[in-house]
Amino acid sequence: MNGFLAKRLVALVLTLLAASLVVFLVLEVLPGDPASLILGTSAREDTLAALRHQMGLDRPVWLRYLSWVYGLVKGDFGTSYTYNVPVAELIGERVVVSLPLAIMAILLSTLIAIPTGVMAAARRGKAADTTLMGASQLGMALPNFWLGILLILLFSVTLHWLPAGGFAGWDAGVGRALATLLLPALALALPQAAILARVTRSAVLETLGQDYVRTALAKGLTGTVALWRHALPNALIPVVTIIGLQFSFLLAGTVIIENVFTLPGLGRLVFQAIEQRDLIVVEDLVVLLAGSVIVVNFAVDMLYAVLDPRVRLDGAT
Amino acid sequence: MLLFRTHKIFGWFRMSRYFERLLTASLLATALAAPAFAAPAVARDTLTLGMVLEPPFLDPTAGAAAAIREVTYQNIYEGLTRIDAKGDVKPGLAESWTISADGLTYTFKLHSGVSFHDGTKFDCSIVKFSYERALAPDSVNAQKGLFEPIASIACPDPTTAVITLKRPVGTFLFGMGWGDAVMVAPNSIATEKTIPVGTGPFRFKRWVKGDRVEMERNPDYWGAKPKLAAVTMRFVSDPSAATAAILAGDIDAFPQFAAPEALDAIKANPKFVVDIGSTAGKTILSLNNDRAPFTDVRVRRALAYAIDRTALVEALSNYGKPIGSHYVPSDAGYVDFTGAYPYDPARAKALLAEAGVKPGTEMTLKLPPPAYARRGGEVIAAMLEQVGLKVKLVPMEFAQWLDQVFKQSDFDMTIIAHTEARDLDIYARDKYYFNYHSPEYRALFAQYQQATDPAKQVELLGALQRKLSEDEPNVFLFALAKIGVWNAKVKGLWDNSPIPANDLSGVYWAD
Numbered sequence: 001m002n003g004f005l006a007k008r009l010v011a012l013v014l015t016l017l018a019a020s021l022v023v024f025l026v027l028e029v030l031p032g033d034p035a036s037l038i039l040g041t042s043a044r045e046d047t048l049a050a051l052r053h054q055m056g057l058d059r060p061v062w063l064r065y066l067s068w069v070y071g072l073v074k075g076d077f078g079t080s081y082t083y084n085v086p087v088a089e090l091i092g093e094r095v096v097v098s099l100p101l102a103i104m105a106i107l108l109s110t111l112i113a114i115p116t117g118v119m120a121a122a123r124r125g126k127a128a129d130t131t132l133m134g135a136s137q138l139g140m141a142l143p144n145f146w147l148g149i150l151l152i153l154l155f156s157v158t159l160h161w162l163p164a165g166g167f168a169g170w171d172a173g174v175g176r177a178l179a180t181l182l183l184p185a186l187a188l189a190l191p192q193a194a195i196l197a198r199v200t201r202s203a204v205l206e207t208l209g210q211d212y213v214r215t216a217l218a219k220g221l222t223g224t225v226a227l228w229r230h231a232l233p234n235a236l237i238p239v240v241t242i243i244g245l246q247f248s249f250l251l252a253g254t255v256i257i258e259n260v261f262t263l264p265g266l267g268r269l270v271f272q273a274i275e276q277r278d279l280i281v282v283e284d285l286v287v288l289l290a291g292s293v294i295v296v297n298f299a300v301d302m303l304y305a306v307l308d309p310r311v312r313l314d315g316a317t
Numbered sequence: 318m319l320l321f322r323t324h325k326i327f328g329w330f331r332m333s334r335y336f337e338r339l340l341t342a343s344l345l346a347t348a349l350a351a352p353a354f355a356a357p358a359v360a361r362d363t364l365t366l367g368m369v370l371e372p373p374f375l376d377p378t379a380g381a382a383a384a385i386r387e388v389t390y391q392n393i394y395e396g397l398t399r400i401d402a403k404g405d406v407k408p409g410l411a412e413s414w415t416i417s418a419d420g421l422t423y424t425f426k427l428h429s430g431v432s433f434h435d436g437t438k439f440d441c442s443i444v445k446f447s448y449e450r451a452l453a454p455d456s457v458n459a460q461k462g463l464f465e466p467i468a469s470i471a472c473p474d475p476t477t478a479v480i481t482l483k484r485p486v487g488t489f490l491f492g493m494g495w496g497d498a499v500m501v502a503p504n505s506i507a508t509e510k511t512i513p514v515g516t517g518p519f520r521f522k523r524w525v526k527g528d529r530v531e532m533e534r535n536p537d538y539w540g541a542k543p544k545l546a547a548v549t550m551r552f553v554s555d556p557s558a559a560t561a562a563i564l565a566g567d568i569d570a571f572p573q574f575a576a577p578e579a580l581d582a583i584k585a586n587p588k589f590v591v592d593i594g595s596t597a598g599k600t601i602l603s604l605n606n607d608r609a610p611f612t613d614v615r616v617r618r619a620l621a622y623a624i625d626r627t628a629l630v631e632a633l634s635n636y637g638k639p640i641g642s643h644y645v646p647s648d649a650g651y652v653d654f655t656g657a658y659p660y661d662p663a664r665a666k667a668l669l670a671e672a673g674v675k676p677g678t679e680m681t682l683k684l685p686p687p688a689y690a691r692r693g694g695e696v697i698a699a700m701l702e703q704v705g706l707k708v709k710l711v712p713m714e715f716a717q718w719l720d721q722v723f724k725q726s727d728f729d730m731t732i733i734a735h736t737e738a739r740d741l742d743i744y745a746r747d748k749y750y751f752n753y754h755s756p757e758y759r760a761l762f763a764q765y766q767q768a769t770d771p772a773k774q775v776e777l778l779g780a781l782q783r784k785l786s787e788d789e790p791n792v793f794l795f796a797l798a799k800i801g802v803w804n805a806k807v808k809g810l811w812d813n814s815p816i817p818a819n820d821l822s823g824v825y826w827a828d
Contacts, residue, residue, distance in 0.1 A: 038379075038459075272371075
């Protein structure tokens with residue numbers, strides 16, 4: 001177990017270093033000068049030089065890379081070129097939108113997908129299975145932004161139940177804040193649930209054919225109990241893998257949904273920062289997201305051990 | 318799995334326009350069928366305004382973004398003079414001024430009893446501080462050129478500011494009305510970008526980055542108190558989200574609405590007003606005058622004959638007005654040169670042949686992101702192909718455009734809207750990206766800058782426009798329209814946008 005942790009830690013550090021170097025070099029060769037983006041087309045050469053100096057862009061490349069990495073090690077993310085506030089503050093403001101949104105979406109998706117998948121597996125080949133899997137096919141084909149706009153159309157424009165977009169902010173009360181996240185979370189969750197339901201169905205179908213399920217049925221358990229108590233737990237590993245991947249995606253891959261619902265989340269921050277050549281924000285975010293993907297994967301590995309006692313984490317079998 | 322999701326995102330960009338149209342249509346159909354909302358019982362005194370872009374920060378003296386001015390200008394910050402909805406210069410924090418006969422000395426009489434939102438008193442020392450800061454070697458003012466003619470600023474008494482110029486500048490008062498020349502106080506300057514402190518009718522309350530800026534009425538305002546008690550400016554970049562927000566009543570007004578395909582249907586609904594106004598944006602097909610074949614005036618004129626401006630504006634459905642020189646119809650002193658190069662492909666072909674440009678000659682057209690450039694580029698390429706030219710379209714990000722086209726002049730042709738008001742000076746510069754070098758134009762421009770007699774100024778303005786139309790350094794296409802959409806009960810918003818601003822001091826709800 002300790003060996004496993006140490007290996008994971010080394011992998012984390014190496015991955016972060018590689019990510020930092022790659023993103024730094026890519027942004028370095030990307031054309032575009034942050035100073036002229038801020039000052040526009042009338043700016044004079046001396047003004048541009050003054051701003052570049054203020055931003056520290058007149059220093060050599062290697063020095064900028066080292067001082068950035070050194071800052072990261074110390075926990076200092078630097079100052080945004082465009083917003084002029086510490087990047088940590090900027091990311092903090094966005095995480096409180098993106099993280100709850102991702103959690104809500106993943107909860108909704110799991111709550112919808114697992115019962116659906118299990119039911120479809122239990123009624124394999126019957127009308128319920130065909131209907132559910134047909135619905136999931138549709139869910140997979142639906143782009144989430146389209147679904148988002150349909151939801152706005154129904155719940156905001158027609159029924160006036162929920163706002164058409166924007167984030168109320170946590171200081172407006174947890175209830176109101178969650179209400180503004182509900183539609184986007186649903187729009188994100190449904191297509192994810194469709195995928196997850198299919199994975200659940202096939203995983204459960206596989207376990208249903210195993211000896212221990214037959215044994216369970218033979219010793220007199222009802223089909224339902226055998227299904228929920230024996231087949232499902234053993235089918236969870238692929239399901240958890242997919243949930244882990246989906247969660248990583250939801251942290252910053254939601255830029256389209258954030259645009260449709262005008263939510264100030266991490267995805268839009270990355271997008272804006274790239275457009276504005278707010279290099280330091282892009283660099284910090286890439287490293288942070290790389291880190292979070294590794295952490296989520298680690299959590300998934302730990303879950304394997306919980307779900308299946310045969311999995312041992314030191315790599316030996 | 319991740320890969321699969323990513324593909325979906327990229328697919329969105331391809332499909333988005335089609336979907337947007339479809340969705341907007343269905344949104345509108347539903348909204349029009351839905352019953353009208355219940356009218357609020359009390360007169361409303363709060364307003365939610367929608368903007369397409371979020372400002373990077375809120376100090377107009379430290380960056381060029383139009384969005385900064387659209388939030389703060391005349392709301393939070395004020396200058397000595399101000400520009401009104403018609404583009405005229407009006408007294409601001411200076412209640413009056415006199416100009417010496419040689420046009421070199423401006424004596425401003427300042428309003429007394431004015432203070433900043435943090436209580437700092439406004440007087441001549443603030444004027445001196447603000448302008449000297451803009452002029453300093455470490456200044457990051459995007460329009461430092463506006464201040465460059467200033468030789469000295471003197472304060473004979475707290476309510477008098479005497480500004481002496483190095484040379485007469487006819488447009489000085491207009492320039493001092495820009496967002497770049499607003500008054501800022503020394504004690505709040507360090508945090509100005511995130512906590513703007515001005516003298517204006519509204520006080521900054523807070524900024525939820527990525528979402529909105531909130532401000533409230535300044536109870537101590539020196540001028541007429543604003544009717545609105547609180548204003549929220551929300552940033553909505555997605556056109557269908559903007560349509561949904563205005564239809565759902567979440568946003569009361571979009572002074573610049575980004576979904577022209579939704580307009581016809583919104584117009585049909587009496588609850589909303591669609592207001593088409595003008596801006597200072599001159600959309601042009603810029604040509605690299607240093608690069609063959611654009612060095613030849615016949616080629617540049619041929620391109621002007623080859624482009625049907627009316628058809629272009631119709632194809633873009635953006636309500637733009639054709640222009641014939643680098644000046645917009647809504648600005649004082651405009652002369653109509655749209656008839657100089659009527660659409661005439663045969664004439665264009667003849668001119669090209671005369672200049673020795675062979676049919677099938679290839680040229681590139683670099684396109685920044687706005688729709689007028691991306692969609693406009695396709696239309697213009699088709700028109701140029703009609704006269705035998707082969708046009709290669711190169712779409713690019715704005716940062717790339719600034720670097721390659723604007724900074725390095727590495728381009729044949731590009732489409733861009735020059736949004737700065739009355740910027741005829743760009744054709745008189747030594748080095749500017751389209752490389753127009755005309756001693757005659759420069760001489761005319763110098764005369765214009767030194768003229769102090771209004772009649773002489775207007776005459777010279779006309780001469781400058783004529784010279785540009787004759788030389789056609791760029792093909793002048795159309796003036797960008799301001800397409801505003803708002804709740805019919807909201808009154809007092811600007812129809813036109815002579816400079817980037819959303820002046821809310823006179824806005825109110827009619828009930």
